[in-house]
Amino acid sequence: MEIATCSRMVLCALRQQVLRCSSHCRTWARLLQRQRSSCVYSSIHGFNQDEIKEKLQAFHGGSIDLLKQDSGIAVLTINNPSRMNAFSGSMMIDLEERVSQLENWPEGKGLIVQGAAETFCSGSDLNAVRAISNQQDGMKMCMFMQNALTRLLRLPLISVALVEGRALGGGAELTTACDFRLMEAGSVIQFVHKHMGLVPGWGGAARLVHLVGSQNALKLLGGAVKVDPELGVNIGLVDGVLEGHQKTEGAAPLLQQAENWLSRYTKGPAPVIQAVKKVVLSGRELPLSEALRTEKDIFGTVWGAPANLEALASKSKHK
């Protein structure tokens, strides 16, 4: 073959490769843009994040701890045991920061949200609530938490709330910002807002309606019903019941049980698991035509990618 012909062929292959790469880059840029716009409120809604962060910072205590594991499953712990893991202001800021870290975790596949010291979370810290009980601050805190929890639910990770002990008020809302909920036998999820003269404000009502339907949501909020694992499973709020490791002899620690449960869905390469979450998320949140276009874009990120080529080469049978 002539040298000129050969170089033309190489150039052509290179051009195709560049075109393919730039199309991938454009797709990723579009998807990243969508991820960045995960927030519900921004400056166009009159929301100033720095302003409310400064206010929340004054109510300290507790922390939100993040452990990223080599397995690709991270554990997020609500840690304020002396107040039954209630959310102080600084913990709200911590939560937002941990969500940012998880948004930038290419190896991530799953997330378990748990409470420290054998209980889940008793909602917002009532001391902070009293101090910011004026209308303006309440709205700002509500927007801040809706943004953080919406971004939590929209992470490209399959997430599970591991409910041990009690999930009350904002704690119950937090469970709805995960893809799945697992409850320990004997634990309770309760939207106690009505007893506090409130309704959910962290996005919990909107998400609850999607999970259990408006009839059940109305019952749970209107009656401040104590949801035990059996009721939770019956109405579709809860996806699995774990054995209480202290009460049942030989039961594995709860976190271990939750990791085992989740690992069924996180087995495989991170880009594929993240793509699975993204297609479901777009189907759940977008109008059909937009969801279909997004699915096509996400499909484009896995088609012909290493995991796909490897599977094709191995001629796998799905037995």
Ligand SMILES: CCCC(=O)SCCNC(=O)CCNC(=O)[C@H](O)C(C)(C)COP(=O)(O)OP(=O)(O)OC[C@H]1O[C@@H](n2cnc3c(N)ncnc32)[C@H](O)[C@@H]1OP(=O)(O)O
């Ligand atoms: C939009 C968000 C809406 C919201 O989240 S509003 C808040 C909803 N949550 C609540 O109302 C929970 C109030 N707390 C309770 O009902 C009970 O404390 C709870 C969780 C059932 C536990 O009861 P017990 O086991 O008897 O324990 P206890 O009452 O002695 O509590 C132990 C210590 O924890 C504290 N605590 C519990 N929940 C808290 C909260 N949300 N904010 C601030 N402090 C809270 C409680 O005051 C007590 O502290 P201390 O030992 O008296 O200093």
